Amino acid sequence: QVQLIQSGAEVKKPGASVRVSCELSGYTLSQSPIHWVRQAPGKGLEWMGGFDPQDGDIVYTHNLQGRLIMTEDTSTDTAYMELSGLTSEDTAVYYCATDLGYSSPSGSYNYGLDVWGPGTSVTVSS
């Protein structure tokens, strides 16, 4: 069974950085790019970033560019999301997700995001 296993909850001070990990179990990261989505308390879903096959690179949402870095370690099938310069506005649950129907040869997604991690709570507070 394919699942995404995320690291535990974090509490950070304003200005700090946070790194969240996401391990893909039962599948191969190289065939199933990881996307990150966050949800502030009581709010909707915000797509943060993911692999764009046309660019051949990871694309980030505009309002997080410069503070967000997403990386992948294919040797351990683990993805990482690092967000710097934290403020209270970054308090949220951070989800990793993937599309198991992604086709590497054609560079096309199929399902959108069909497998999700359980989420990692990040609280930014002084």
Added chain:
Amino acid sequence: DIQMTQSPSTLSASVGDRVTISCRASQNVDNWLAWYQQRPGRAPKLLIYKASSLESGVPSRVSGSGSGTEFTLTISSLQPDDFATYFCQQYNSFPWTFGQGTTVEVK
């Protein structure tokens, strides 16, 4: 960026009701549209992909339709498990974007 707008924001309904949620894209997304259900404290769950394809394991009372800029999620006969929040999402072009969500609550 493509803006996704859902309506209504909140929907009050009873078990057995037929409910419809709309999602409008600010630009053409062809059929690259997904619907998700989210229960409190849980990760989103994929219901519909490519606008109208039912994800495996999702009950057949759930359906999706539309293409281009106008999309609809329909639940033909609402069940207790269906009281939740629903999000549409376009994956036609980057950055991917979500609608603001529609909460289906007990009437």
